[in-house]
Amino acid sequence: MTTVLTLIVLAPLAGFMLNGLIGARLGNRFVGVVGCGLPLAAFALTLVSFRALETGGAPLIETFYTWARIGPRVFDVEFYFDRLSAVMTLIVTGVGTLIHVYSLGYMKEDKGYARYFAYLNLFLFFMLLLVLGRSLLVLFVGWEGVGLASYLLIGFWFEDPEKARAGKKAFVVNRIGDAGFLLGMFLLFWALGTLDMDRINAAFNGAALPAVSASLVGILLFIGATGKSAQIPLHVWLPDAMAGPTPVSALIHAATMVTAGVYLVARMSGIYLHAEVASQVVTTIGLVTAFFAATIAVVQTDIKKVLAYSTVSQLGFMFVALGVGAYGVAIFHVTTHAFFKACLFLGAGSVIHALGGEQDIRKMGGLARRIPVTFVTFVVATAAIAGIPPLAGFFSKDEILWFAFASSRGGAPLLWLVATLTALLTSFYMFRLVWRTFLGASRMDEKTAHHVHESPWSMGGVLVVLAMLSAIGGFIAVPHYLEALLPAPPVEQALHHLETPLLVLSVVVAFAGLAAAAFLYGGTAARAARMEARFAGLHRILTHKYYIDEIYERCLGGPLVWISEHVFLRTGDRLLLDGTLNGMAGLAQRVAGGLSRLQSGSLHRYAFLVLAGAVACLAWSLSHV
Amino acid sequence: MDRLQILLLLAMALFAVGLLGVIIRRNLLVMLMCMELMLNGVNLSLVTFAQQTGTEAGAVLVFLIFVVAAAEIAIAIPIVLLLVQGKRTLDADAYTDLKG
Amino acid sequence: MIDTLLTGLDNLLIYVFALSALVGALMMLVLRHPMQVAMALISTMVFLGGIYGLLGVHFVAAFQVLIYVSAVMVFMVFVIMLLDVRDASYAHRFSRWRYPAVAVAALLLGTLGYAVWQGVFVPAAGSDAAFGLREFAAAFLSEYWLQFELTSVLLVAVVVAALAVLREGRRHRG
Numbered sequence: 001m002t003t004v005l006t007l008i009v010l011a012p013l014a015g016f017m018l019n020g021l022i023g024a025r026l027g028n029r030f031v032g033v034v035g036c037g038l039p040l041a042a043f044a045l046t047l048v049s050f051r052a053l054e055t056g057g058a059p060l061i062e063t064f065y066t067w068a069r070i071g072p073r074v075f076d077v078e079f080y081f082d083r084l085s086a087v088m089t090l091i092v093t094g095v096g097t098l099i100h101v102y103s104l105g106y107m108k109e110d111k112g113y114a115r116y117f118a119y120l121n122l123f124l125f126f127m128l129l130l131v132l133g134r135s136l137l138v139l140f141v142g143w144e145g146v147g148l149a150s151y152l153l154i155g156f157w158f159e160d161p162e163k164a165r166a167g168k169k170a171f172v173v174n175r176i177g178d179a180g181f182l183l184g185m186f187l188l189f190w191a192l193g194t195l196d197m198d199r200i201n202a203a204f205n206g207a208a209l210p211a212v213s214a215s216l217v218g219i220l221l222f223i224g225a226t227g228k229s230a231q232i233p234l235h236v237w238l239p240d241a242m243a244g245p246t247p248v249s250a251l252i253h254a255a256t257m258v259t260a261g262v263y264l265v266a267r268m269s270g271i272y273l274h275a276e277v278a279s280q281v282v283t284t285i286g287l288v289t290a291f292f293a294a295t296i297a298v299v300q301t302d303i304k305k306v307l308a309y310s311t312v313s314q315l316g317f318m319f320v321a322l323g324v325g326a327y328g329v330a331i332f333h334v335t336t337h338a339f340f341k342a343c344l345f346l347g348a349g350s351v352i353h354a355l356g357g358e359q360d361i362r363k364m365g366g367l368a369r370r371i372p373v374t375f376v377t378f379v380v381a382t383a384a385i386a387g388i389p390p391l392a393g394f395f396s397k398d399e400i401l402w403f404a405f406a407s408s409r410g411g412a413p414l415l416w417l418v419a420t421l422t423a424l425l426t427s428f429y430m431f432r433l434v435w436r437t438f439l440g441a442s443r444m445d446e447k448t449a450h451h452v453h454e455s456p457w458s459m460g461g462v463l464v465v466l467a468m469l470s471a472i473g474g475f476i477a478v479p480h481y482l483e484a485l486l487p488a489p490p491v492e493q494a495l496h497h498l499e500t501p502l503l504v505l506s507v508v509v510a511f512a513g514l515a516a517a518a519f520l521y522g523g524t525a526a527r528a529a530r531m532e533a534r535f536a537g538l539h540r541i542l543t544h545k546y547y548i549d550e551i552y553e554r555c556l557g558g559p560l561v562w563i564s565e566h567v568f569l570r571t572g573d574r575l576l577l578d579g580t581l582n583g584m585a586g587l588a589q590r591v592a593g594g595l596s597r598l599q600s601g602s603l604h605r606y607a608f609l610v611l612a613g614a615v616a617c618l619a620w621s622l623s624h625v
Numbered sequence: 626m627d628r629l630q631i632l633l634l635l636a637m638a639l640f641a642v643g644l645l646g647v648i649i650r651r652n653l654l655v656m657l658m659c660m661e662l663m664l665n666g667v668n669l670s671l672v673t674f675a676q677q678t679g680t681e682a683g684a685v686l687v688f689l690i691f692v693v694a695a696a697e698i699a700i701a702i703p704i705v706l707l708l709v710q711g712k713r714t715l716d717a718d719a720y721t722d723l724k725g
Numbered sequence: 726m727i728d729t730l731l732t733g734l735d736n737l738l739i740y741v742f743a744l745s746a747l748v749g750a751l752m753m754l755v756l757r758h759p760m761q762v763a764m765a766l767i768s769t770m771v772f773l774g775g776i777y778g779l780l781g782v783h784f785v786a787a788f789q790v791l792i793y794v795s796a797v798m799v800f801m802v803f804v805i806m807l808l809d810v811r812d813a814s815y816a817h818r819f820s821r822w823r824y825p826a827v828a829v830a831a832l833l834l835g836t837l838g839y840a841v842w843q844g845v846f847v848p849a850a851g852s853d854a855a856f857g858l859r860e861f862a863a864a865f866l867s868e869y870w871l872q873f874e875l876t877s878v879l880l881v882a883v884v885v886a887a888l889a890v891l892r893e894g895r896r897h898r899g
Contacts, residue, residue, distance in 0.1 A: 651820050652810065662750055662769065691788060703891065705804070706807075707893060715812055
């Protein structure tokens with residue numbers, strides 16, 4: 001019985017403890033070594049487990065301890081390491097370690113250095129708990145824990161009320177999803193008596209289906225996933241979450257935490273294979289989210305907001321893949337997305353760093369010569385997300401498009417069409433970002449332009465590593481590796497001959513996006529301004545993100561405030577509670593005011609009153625008894 | 626008038642005199658001693674009844690009263706000392722700080 | 726015959742002790758100096774102890790002398806010696822409430838005396854079989870063990886309270 005998995009999980013926790021408790025006193029060098037060393041150790045241990053998994057073949061299972069024992073039910077904290085967890089753990093620890101290293105340079109000047117690394121390590125701990133937990137219960141602890149870490153890191157600069165508010169928004173929106181998740185868990189436990197995910201899958205794949213609607217459970221769990229993975233209608237928190245430090249956006253809000261929903265659905269594929277309705281819901285939500293988020297990203301002017309909506313959109317793609325049964329492909333996209341989106345976010349961080357905090361792409365431009373490393377890596381990652389071969393995004397996205405078209409589990413030409421359109425938009429808005437940020441004439445003011453500098457090597461090096469991964473990540477055959485665990489869905493035989501034409505088409509689409517961006521934003525970008533003027537109405541809707549925040553505010557926030565104000569505050573609190581209490585307090589005050597005159601402070605008088613009272617009592621009892 | 630009645634009357638007289646002493650004497654220590662006298666009166670009645678009925682419950686209660694009396698004096702004396710430290714007098718009329 | 730004589734002597738002694746105790750109590754009301762009051766109280770207590778002894782409850786008598794007269798009153802006498810007691814309460818020993826208090830106390834005594842006078846006492850069955858220390862001890866630790874244990878809680882509370890008072894006194898001094 002080894003303890004490698006336990007050590008993987010506990011290493012970041014140790015980092016959190018050390019940095020959180022004594023880090024601030026021991027200086028930045030200590031914090032940096034602990035903060036990056038322990039995630040690196042976790043990564044190394046993951047590689048060891050990975051080798052053990054490959055030589056042994058069977059999933060590694062470690063029981064950490066028994067959490068609770070209720071009657072015959074036992075709730076163990078167990079770690080489960082199969083090929084799916086292996087891929088996720090490698091992403092989490094690998095990309096996580098890189099982003100920790102990047103943070104060394106990025107957060108150098110911040111006074112909350114130790115606190116930052118403590119939170120980051122805490123996040124890693126909970127994320128590993130999430131992907132390694134065998135039971136849904138352990139997964140849920142990690143699920144909530146990453147939410148907590150995300151909240152802490154979004155509101156990292158809590159002195160700014162706007163940023164603290166963004167943290168709260170993320171927390172509250174996630175709670176809505178968690179309610180669904182919890183209900184799903186209860187239902188599963190009620191029907192099966194276990195929360196171990198491999199056992200649940202086995203139960204659904206067994207001869208007799210469990211006495212619970214797979215679609216209902218699937219939809220409930222998916223509600224949880226929409227919260228964590230920012231799908232419509234719970235996507236509103238992710239763009240606001242960009243208030244946190246940029247490496248946090250890269251790690252939590254792009255590469256790892258937001259993919260937890262995808263991991264959950266893939267992990268529970270046993271249920272979704274038997275839940276046609278739930279799968280359709282997943283596909284629809286994913287597709288709608290992917291498309292709408294992409295349209296919003298087209299007009300955003302904040303470099304991080306563009307990337308945030310791009311993340312939402314890419315997550316939509318993953319859910320489309322999940323919905324049509326291509327679970328392995330979804331995880332493949334999670335992997336490649338982790339590489340190129342982390343690279344993009346960190347590149348954006350490098351740009352922001354270079355410009356001294358500026359995030360508005362209208363005030364950038366012409367940065368390519370000034371910060372060449374950032375530029376080159378950013379372009380590689382952009383090409384990867386746009387789907388230009390042979391970079392990583394091309395492979396995963398093309399597979400998603402193919403299965404959206406041809407899967408016999410709900411693939412359809414319409415699905416493919418919308419997804420391809422989204423891919424076109426993706427390519428367009430990403431290259432638009434490149435043009436606005438790095439190319440064309442500089443729109444910076446004098447002072448900012450003077451200070452532009454390339455980032456230190458702790459940041460640049462990480463960018464280069466991630467750019468290389470974005471370039472070659474597509475050759476890691478994740479779907480093939482996961483085939484035994486998550487088989488690809490059957491494909492309509494009649495459509496097989498279309499595979500190559502579609503492949504060519506998706507390459508054409510990627511280059512079309514590139515061309516459109518070059519056409520509109522090349523040179524002085526005058527054509528873009530004219531376009532904007534012509535479609536002013538559409539532009540306004542997109543800039544305001546379809547007014548979804550406003551609609552939520554009007555339909556949910558407004559009535560809630562009204563009820564709180566009129567019913568609970570005025571009637572309930574002030575009239576009933578305060579009235580009763582004040583009335584009672586007033587009565588007591590008046591009575592006490594009268595009685596206090598008796599309280600002269602003279603011991604003799606008190607004793608005399610005792611005597612008189614005793615006599616009175618005696619006389620009364622003698623005359624009555 | 627038999628012995629029992631005499632003893633009970635004595636017990637009541639001690640109690641009444643003790644209470645009277647608490648009321649009319651101004652010295653804090655004397656007041657404390659008068660309270661002891663009250664306890665003694667109660668003790669006497671308990672012992673009398675216990676002896677009269679041949680049961681031990683009364684005597685047990687007397688023992689408990691001993692403990693209570695000792696505890697009372699052990700805490701009352703330090704309080705008196707503390708009070709005197711502040712105002713340099715044993716006059717109960719001087720301590721009306723708790724006037725309502 | 727000698728038995729009758731002895732019983733009569735016992736009763737006589739009880740009456741004498743009772744009268745002495747009452748006198749001691751009354752003296753407490755009027756004596757000026759607290760030390761004199763303490764002496765009067767001690768004499769009253771000793772006479773009460775005598776009564777207990779004559780009643781045949783010897784161990785209560787022993788404890789009356791040991792605990793009250795020795796422990797409590799020695800403590801009291803120490804404090805009286807410790808403090809300078811010749812203050813306002815020495816010059817004017819009675820409070821404003823003396824006249825109404827005496828009247829009401831007389832009323833109390835009258836009420837109680839009336840109750841005793843009127844009351845019907847039914848001597849219990851085994852009244853002659855005076856209980857000894859053995860029965861008392863057995864009852865104390867078997868039937869009344871809870872009360873016995875509770876007194877220990879009371880004593881702990883007293884220790885804590887005394888410490889609190891001590892601390893308060895230290896703060897007073899600065």
